[in-house]
Amino acid sequence: MLLDRVNESNTLLLLTNMKSMKHDNPAVGVLVNPASGRDVRRLVAKASVFQNTEKCNMVYRLLGALGVLGIGEVFMMPDVAGVACHIMHSLQYGRHGNPQKLPEVHFLEMPIEDGPVDTLRAIELMVNRGVGAIVVMGGDGTHRLVAKKCGDVPLVTLSTGTNNAFPEIREATVAGLAAGLVASGLVTAADVCQRSKVLRVDKNGAAEDIALVDVCVTSAGWIGSKALWHPESLRELFVAFAEADAVGLSSIAGLVRPVDRRSCYGLHLTLGPPGEGIMTVTAPIAPGLLAPVGITGMKEIKRGEIQTVAAAYGTIALDGEREIEFGGQDDIKVWLDVNGPLIVDISKTMEQAVRNHVFVKTEYDEHRRESAS
Amino acid sequence: MSELKKADLLKAYRTMREIRDFEERVHKEFATGKIPGFVHLYAGEEAVATGVCMHLNDDDRITSTHRGHGHCIAKGVDSIGMMAEIYGKKTGSCCGKGGSMHIADLEKGMLGANGIVGAGGPLGCGAALAAKFKGKGGVAVVFFGDGASNQGTILESMNLANIWNLPVIFLAENNGYAESTGVKYNVPTPNIADRAAGFGMPGVTVDGNDFFAVYEAAGEAIKRAREGGGPTLLECKTNRFFGHFEGDAMTYKAPGEVKRQREECDCLKIFAAKVTSAGLVTAAELEAIDKEVAALIDEAVEKALAAPTPTEADLLTDVYVSY
Numbered sequence: 001m002l003l004d005r006v007n008e009s010n011t012l013l014l015l016t017n018m019k020s021m022k023h024d025n026p027a028v029g030v031l032v033n034p035a036s037g038r039d040v041r042r043l044v045a046k047a048s049v050f051q052n053t054e055k056c057n058m059v060y061r062l063l064g065a066l067g068v069l070g071i072g073e074v075f076m077m078p079d080v081a082g083v084a085c086h087i088m089h090s091l092q093y094g095r096h097g098n099p100q101k102l103p104e105v106h107f108l109e110m111p112i113e114d115g116p117v118d119t120l121r122a123i124e125l126m127v128n129r130g131v132g133a134i135v136v137m138g139g140d141g142t143h144r145l146v147a148k149k150c151g152d153v154p155l156v157t158l159s160t161g162t163n164n165a166f167p168e169i170r171e172a173t174v175a176g177l178a179a180g181l182v183a184s185g186l187v188t189a190a191d192v193c194q195r196s197k198v199l200r201v202d203k204n205g206a207a208e209d210i211a212l213v214d215v216c217v218t219s220a221g222w223i224g225s226k227a228l229w230h231p232e233s234l235r236e237l238f239v240a241f242a243e244a245d246a247v248g249l250s251s252i253a254g255l256v257r258p259v260d261r262r263s264c265y266g267l268h269l270t271l272g273p274p275g276e277g278i279m280t281v282t283a284p285i286a287p288g289l290l291a292p293v294g295i296t297g298m299k300e301i302k303r304g305e306i307q308t309v310a311a312a313y314g315t316i317a318l319d320g321e322r323e324i325e326f327g328g329q330d331d332i333k334v335w336l337d338v339n340g341p342l343i344v345d346i347s348k349t350m351e352q353a354v355r356n357h358v359f360v361k362t363e364y365d366e367h368r369r370e371s372a373s
Numbered sequence: 374m375s376e377l378k379k380a381d382l383l384k385a386y387r388t389m390r391e392i393r394d395f396e397e398r399v400h401k402e403f404a405t406g407k408i409p410g411f412v413h414l415y416a417g418e419e420a421v422a423t424g425v426c427m428h429l430n431d432d433d434r435i436t437s438t439h440r441g442h443g444h445c446i447a448k449g450v451d452s453i454g455m456m457a458e459i460y461g462k463k464t465g466s467c468c469g470k471g472g473s474m475h476i477a478d479l480e481k482g483m484l485g486a487n488g489i490v491g492a493g494g495p496l497g498c499g500a501a502l503a504a505k506f507k508g509k510g511g512v513a514v515v516f517f518g519d520g521a522s523n524q525g526t527i528l529e530s531m532n533l534a535n536i537w538n539l540p541v542i543f544l545a546e547n548n549g550y551a552e553s554t555g556v557k558y559n560v561p562t563p564n565i566a567d568r569a570a571g572f573g574m575p576g577v578t579v580d581g582n583d584f585f586a587v588y589e590a591a592g593e594a595i596k597r598a599r600e601g602g603g604p605t606l607l608e609c610k611t612n613r614f615f616g617h618f619e620g621d622a623m624t625y626k627a628p629g630e631v632k633r634q635r636e637e638c639d640c641l642k643i644f645a646a647k648v649t650s651a652g653l654v655t656a657a658e659l660e661a662i663d664k665e666v667a668a669l670i671d672e673a674v675e676k677a678l679a680a681p682t683p684t685e686a687d688l689l690t691d692v693y694v695s696y
Contacts, residue, residue: 038564038567042576043577049567051570222583224585
């Protein structure tokens, strides 16, 4: 019904009421990882397959919501995997199925290397373009890359990966509305955004990488196929937050001692074989893969407190994927930083929009508008 | 995760080195004009065949492609016999009658290189069906390329394999080019593995330049097949260092593309760096393997050149199997 009324007036009715709050020419960035959701967890666990066609459908739903909120421009990452091509083609021929006016979609001019560097480059360009929010569609790994470059631009996180603890599984239409509300200033970002935590990993005194959810020290000798599915290889686990209903490595902590995303501390667990140590927890370390894991030690880690990895060799997994190999000569440190990226709380944003009368038209609102003019 | 002992690491390196040296030598020998027919070289893709075949035994079957030398060596086929076969000599693996594109060794479970793109799919399903009937945990691996991924034979085989729950692994070697056509021009999805969902089987994509990534994923897929879990589509993204065939000028590749791949994506360099930096194998041990393999390839060429060619009397032998 809302869309019908919007179409009649060709703009969102209450935007006029909120003129004083509106940002000029608001733009939004949309980052779609075309490669998310293809790792070995489809074989060793029962991880879902997320097709790029569905990611494109999500983008169309996002665009419809952004258009309704008066977002004029959207900047997207180009790719050679078919996502950009699908969207460009559909927009050109009007086959996107959106009845309302859509924002103008610009694909960023940048070299495409078909790898993680594309995400880093695209986010930098979006930030330089002054977008008011960035919608990220990917897994924990994609969000980790985005977090390195997004600065203080609010992120709307959408899960399209394997077993994600960081981004939310949300309907793209609502996520698009939240992004549009924040980018346009119809709700105040400071009221609805939460700064997330980051685990920073230093190798031999230099910053090496980050994780948004967990850092796991494993005995696996190589990065290999990246995912972790053998619980006996897990040695230490650092979590920035751990939710009881999470899937992935953070669930080991989440099922013993949950840590809120908003708290200013994390946890450090030392792990061992089931039956040894202080307790054994059966946790969903991957979709459909519940494994018993022994916990031999657990302590809180405060922000900025440097933790030294005890293991002499192995690999470090960041948000569930082996990324760093280390040996006897390497000194690995992990510490919690509470100054991570700003994340849009979608529920809170929509609640704020309701309080601001963004989506409704009443006589009172009309009166306010006339008085203001 | 990777429970590989030192002996396994040395074996993996030796296999990859043997494939590389074999192919580099065939590249040189072909230029002399003494090798009949066509050759399609596997250099650059060694980690794939090696990472997969390390999990197989002689009772397991593989089907191959026109680019089959690497699969043969990884499955244990004798390089001396292979070189003679490529030279068309009587001492070759198939008595000099098959050549590069038809090398086979049934005792090793190598059902043959194949000149027909996508032909390995139905053959692999047949081998897997036989293994299923035998009930001894045997598996079949179908190696195919990104070009063959569009062939009806491969797609029909995937369908059949899933209907019959066959112990088969569809191993897509995505080297980026179907002959001279870039994969982005003929495969509509970002990954060949994306197609697995349409057949109801797991689809996984790994870095085919990383032996360890291939070894881990292939190990899980093969274990699953042995235990009755059914087929898997495993895609390994890799690179070929030579043209589609020897003589291909590779005008469809970007300037410097192969040079960059040889510098940055060489599976042998990546492997050597990992195992030596981890202190598991020394550089001296790898150099010893290099020398041993170089001598083997020299011997293979010398013996191939000296061997007799088949005679008219051999023309009608080995054509049909007698039961």
